[in-house]
Amino acid sequence: MDEFLVTATDQNGKTTTRMVTAENSQAVIALLEAEGCTEIILHTDDAGAVSTDVKQDDLEGVSAEDMVAFREKSAFGMFLYLLNKGYYKTRVVSFLSTIYVAYRLHHNSPHGFWFYAAVMTLVLPIVVAFYLAFLSVSRKYEMLIENWAWGRWDDVLELEPTLRGKIPDLELDARTAVALANTGRYDEGLETITAYENDSSTPRWMYLARLSEFYYCAGEIDNALAASQQAYEEAPDNPTVEFDYALLLLKLQTRLAEASRLMESVESKRLSDMLKMFLPFARGLSALNDGNYSNARENLLEAREQLQPFAAQPLIRQILDFNSAYLAIASANCGEPIEAVKHYQRAKKRLEAFGDELLLKRLETVMEKYTAVGAFQS
Template identity: 35%
Template structure:
């Protein structure tokens, strides 16, 4: 699937979407827009149907800040990585090799044709030296493809995300210097700040985030949302709520902001009516794949708080199945989503186990909970572990 890109606008959020045109052809598209709703409407107005957003407003903002490396290999690599899901270096190499051969097909044809013509004119067609040169020309793209896959910056970034989503905080700090200049400075600094906070160095993390407090390129809402992550790992519930409130004041209509606000209200307050209202408003908007699934989980979280365990179970089941289908389908533009989706799956699994325990299905609850437990322990999700312990005892 080729990537179709519409007008690069520096600093504007960058969205990916799959859509079908009037001729029935389905393609991966890339568009710069003010927000996810505008991005969706762009395709709608231009006659596309079956529109599926792959980017939420947060990921689109970060992608819009990405520096241009100017490397042909790196410009070709992301789409191949999306389609191959980082599974193995071999698969990445083959995907890139296919692209390289296609890009270089005319150059290779001309060069090889010239060599054959030269040999024919000299009466040495098919000699060993000529065959060796042609073989080298044909094999060189394979070497380039392997090296690009083996040392790709995107693969390194995937390793950074894996470390972050498994709570290997020192590894996060060690990985970041290798990616400087290749990914948005804000994204790398924010991830470093979260790692510092999780390691008990909150003040250092806040200091690292300070330059972005009044940045013209980083939206205020995303600054406050990331700051809430720092306070989460510092176990400061008051500051978490304050940051989320400020993010909501800055961008009250963005789906991802509404979801985050509702989630915090459910987790840390008793403002369940307000949380329900936010979830209902969000459901009426155009959502990307990940936000759609988060909406189901947060609905389940709300039902848990209200004591409706059967309703909670049903929402968690929808979320679980949705994540499994999304990961199995390997849609384009999932290149940076996989680690986060796996994290979401484990967290949803834990809440699913809580609902099952409350309903008396302890055997299945324990089986599901044990699958999610390594992630909960790695990230220090004590609140979820305590809630399960309470449910399984009752």
């Protein structure tokens, strides 16, 4: 059983955000509908529920509503949000403490116990907000993901021990395995991820999905595709697995009819709010593969618009840069060289750093048509 973050309106018309424990995302929907809830919004998909939850101790004092709000905030934005909330919750005590401290300072009175207690009351929300925003396990995990998304593999391996036991082992080992493979330790990386093949606590579809990710990042495209297909076959009704498989087919420009069928199936299901935001990205890739460059550009721009508010998340920033690569291809084929070069320059640095040679080659091939006249020189 996993925990899913969800917002729903109950029979009394009250809308709340809470954690719901269920076997999968579709079970969450069924459970809430059985309670008479409407306007159900999933904030966690199946993959996220299994792999990225942080231990509850790190989230003490943080509500479900806060967790939804954090998705759009940088570390500093999170600090300001928590600071404002902290002072709001203690507003009466803080107001009285401020008056008391000001009075004692104005009259130059001795600083006794109550003075320092009042000062601590005023300082405590700052300390708590600072810790949660900059020093918590969640922030350290975000640093690891930032390094992973930029291909800073040595930094990933350096951070990994500090997070061991604080986030799920599969998530940490999947990131570590990719880092090992890209630092000349492929066998060690493969052994790290395949250790979960017979792990009863890990859904087999999740193991195969992370194995596919490992193979793709290691440049073994055929193995990546095979593992992704096996993950889908293990959980054909799981929209996250189905979408990931369809997206990989679209990226590889192969079995496009199957990819189209999978996407139709995904869009017929109840999806998390984040997964819905990725649909225009997939539609853009599909149109690009069909040679419908204008439609591809339109969908990719929509994807950027929907994902941009969440750019505080490292993996969303990575996706936005990948999206820019496809936008460059679409714009170039639409006869928009100025726009294409803008997207190209934004994407190239990320692709080179992360080592996505497949997409980089596709991008550079399109740009070669224009380099003779200097339209795409960076």
